[in-house]
Amino acid sequence: MSTFEVAVVGRGLIGSAAARHLAEAGRSVALIGPGEPEDYATSTGPFASHYDEGRITRMIDPDPAWSHLAIRSIGRYADIEERSGIGFHSGTGLVYSGANPHADLAHALELDVDAREVTAAEVAERFGIDMTSADAIILEAAPAGHINPRRMVAAQSRLTATAGGTVVDAAVSGAVPTADGVQLTVGSDTVLAGSVLLCTGAWAAELVGVDLPLERSLRTILMAELDDGPALPSLISRTDPATCEEDPRHDVYWVPPVRFPDSRVMLKIGGYDPAATMADDVPTVVDWFRSGGSVAEADDLEARLREFLPDRTIRSRDFKPCVVTNTPHDLPWIDWVDDRVAVAVGGCGSAAKSADEIGRLAGTLFTEEGWTDPVLKLESFRP
Known part of the structure; x- marks a missing residue:
């Protein structure tokens, strides 16, 4: 049985980052998680x-x-x-339009973000x-992109x-408290950790038996292969929630064309879907991934893409399921859930x-100093 000071469960974006920071700080750490499934179905x-080629x-x-x-x-x-x-x-930069873009720009400029207001005519050209249709448009320069x-x-x-x-x-597959920490069942082996950080997204609650009020929204993303045209930036176009609820076309994001594993270069687009199903348990999430996603949502995303890029041709398309895990406070949930287990x-x-x-930040929970950030307070990351 292998023994570590900290086991980070979840080898995704947050978990791999937490493990790196802990390891570079000299902690004995295991980063645990399976590779990508060969066949979703x-x-x-x-x-x-993180089974994806682009994030904004x-x-x-x-x-x-x-x-x-x-x-x-x-x-x-x-x-x-x-x-x-x-x-x-x-x-690649970002074209952005939010519910209150001028306030967003003012705050960004206070933080020395390289951003400015542009016109619809400039974006089109x-x-x-x-x-x-946007009230105001912000162009954020690199390192914005994807x-x-x-x-x-x-x-x-x-x-x-x-x-x-x-x-x-x-x-x-299992986590059992012991006198010395937490015993994890890892494949056919056993790992003993003094403490555990769960970075397991939609899977966290079931693993530790703690009621985490996470909202798991089952969504579909569309990948579209476009004809030749101007190089595109990333894009976010959103308005207030009430308008999005009435007309979801007002909530769209995309990552510009990138190369996918099948060698096609495709733009990835997603957006708000008022009809999205919420998963109450892990089996529902598994069934969603195995389903391949929603054809209706993919068709809707294609229609939105055509509105934003009226002069481009879609040569081919694909779509896939994803899950967005939301918290009650709209920030990551980072905190201890008992004296041995923390979540991010x-x-x-x-x-x-x-x-x-x-x-x-999650890794600082496992240090002697603890969370000491002067700007981002731990209380903000607790529901």
């Missing part, structure tokens, strides 16, 4: 949010806490890439994007191992870009 999970990076946000998380994380990208030898970041989450997890995992951490490619879960659809800082 037959796998029983667990599934993870940005620092502008209506919530200052998310801006701080993003600025800190993005500021470390280059170091992680250089030391791991794995590139994952592309600074530079990118071929129709944003005429990351490759698969490669980011690989980079963090490699640095964890380089720092002396142990990376275990297996799922955890609930990305709220915004955590990928900020995962390195979320993981670092």
Whole structure:
């Protein structure tokens, strides 16, 4: 039986970041989680949010806490890439329109974010994007853009191992408290950890038997192969929740065309779906991933894409299921759930870009000093 000071369960974006920070701080740490399923249709999970080729990076946000998380994380990208030898970041910029874009811009400028207001005519001329319905449009320059989450997890995992951490490619099926810590069933083996950090997204509650009020929204994303045209930035176009509820076309995001495993270069688009199903348990999440996603939601996303890019042609398309795990306070849930187990879960659809800082903050729970951040208070990350 292997023994560690800390076991990080969940080898995704947040878990791999937490393990790296703990290992580089000299802690004895195991990063535990299975690889990507070969066949969604037959796998029983667990599934993870980083099985993807693109996630948006940005620092502008209506919530200052998310801006701080993003600025800190993005500021470390280059170091992680250089030391791991794995590139994952592309600074393509971001076109942004929110419910209160002028307030968002003012806050971003206070934090020295490179962003400015632009006109719909400029966006149309530079990118071929129709944003005429937006009240105001913000252009955020690089390092806004996107990351490759698969490669980011690989980079963090490699640095964890380089720092002396142990990376275990297996799922955890059980966690039992003992006098010395927590005994984990990992595949056919057993791991004993003095304490455990769960970075398991939609799977956390069932693993530890703690009632975590997480909302698991079953969603579909569309990948579209476009004809040749202007290079595109990332995009977020959102308005107030009431308007989105009435007309979901007012809530759209995309990652610009990137190369997917099947060699196609495709734009990935998602958005708000008022008809999205909420999963009450893990079996429902598993069934969703195995289903392949919603054709109706994919069709709706394609229609939205055509409205934003009226002069582009969609050569081919694909779609896949995903799950957005939300918390009651719209920030990641980072806290102890008992004297041995802590959680860092609930990305709220915004955590990928900020995962390195979320993981670092979660890791401070396992240090002698504890959480001492002068700007981001632990209380803000508790529901």
